Amino acid sequence: MLRRWRGTAAGLCCTLLLAAGCSAGAAAATGRYTGQSVEVVGSWTGAEQANFERVLRAFGDQTGARVRYTSGGSDLSVLVSSRLGSGNPPDVAMIPQPGVLAQYAASGAAKPVTGAVAAAVRANFSPQWQQLGTVGGQLYGVYFKAANKSVIWYRADAFAAAGVGPPATLDELTEVSQTLVDSGTPAMTVPGADGWPLTDWFENVYLQLAGPxxxxxxxxxxxxxxDPTVVEALRTMGRYWAAPQFLQGGPKVALQTTFTRSVADVFGARPTSAMLYEADFVTTEIAKLGVYRVGSGARHFAWPSLAGTGHMVVAGGDAAVAFTDRPVTMDLMAYLASPEAAAIMAGRGGFLSVNRNLDTAVYPDATTRELAETLLHAETLRFDLSDMTPRSFGGGNGASMWRLLQAYLAAPASDPAVVAARLEDAAAKAYGAA
Incomplete structure (x- = not known):
């Protein structure tokens, strides 16, 4: 059972000695921060925001602090940069891009974490996730939320009607897609209007083809x-996108399809295709539609491998990053690194944690539990590549990688070497300015 977190001293005790339990006598003074306010900004809205606010309320209840959450939506980096520029930084921001985190650290805006926060991170997160929050040998980020981005979702009824099962390799994915088309169902919906799902397509293909x-x-x-490996990955994507009826409505419709719309196209009341590639957070959208149940009517399989490559996973995540170094800020950061904080959101669904001391039994269903355990135990795991790059190239609305992959989706039969050259030109400019 997870015990209550009670401030710096007791929180650190519970973090480091979770397996053995934590003495009730170690409780730090509840109400230590009565009258103090602390603000967290993030991109989450709707149910995700409501669930995170439960986490923040729990911290407030145990410390007396008033914790306020501000949503920056899809323009979080714009909000954070504006606040920094005006001399009014948030105390903590949930940053989804390690490349952006690195820029804040290099500028001195982000505050390094030590002491109880660093100890909690070392106790609860694997070296790989610790390293993702580290810049120049100094820890800055606590990965509170993670995403499994190597998942393809499918309608069980469409697969049954076509007489196919989940493919294990990229060649089998092509075969299954063709069989679905032959049975009268477009194979895949691609949300090209949003841009970022196309970067996720590239990352999975590239990791499989080129290796870690x-x-x-x-x-x-x-x-x-x-590099030839990039050209070949683009060619592989283009070949699939250009195949007749593999994409619902073809590339033109894909470019007009948002992520939310794509989920409805596969799992809504009037489905128009059989599969959708995107991360574990698809389950939240499927549940909202209320037509197919995750785990039965709506199922998933791992992103197909190349023959002999083994299981490789692309992950994403949101790191808590401090922009003030007040004691209340650092105690909040330590709390976000605890299994207790993760358990509050994990129990409500639509959330994965890479906190290795979180009991995965708290997840509300077998599908979410499996996806979380995959992140914890993957043979090969790499973070979302576009999020590792400078924001102007891969980390935000209008980023070069987003736009160039959208242009490629519009004409998937075009020369992938030309697309690669355009990506290199944009990357050189972005890295040179970083």
Missing amino acids: QRYDQLAAHELPWT
């Missing part, structure tokens, strides 16, 4: 985007 070492080199721009 080149993936890391490309993320750091130590490998040019004109």
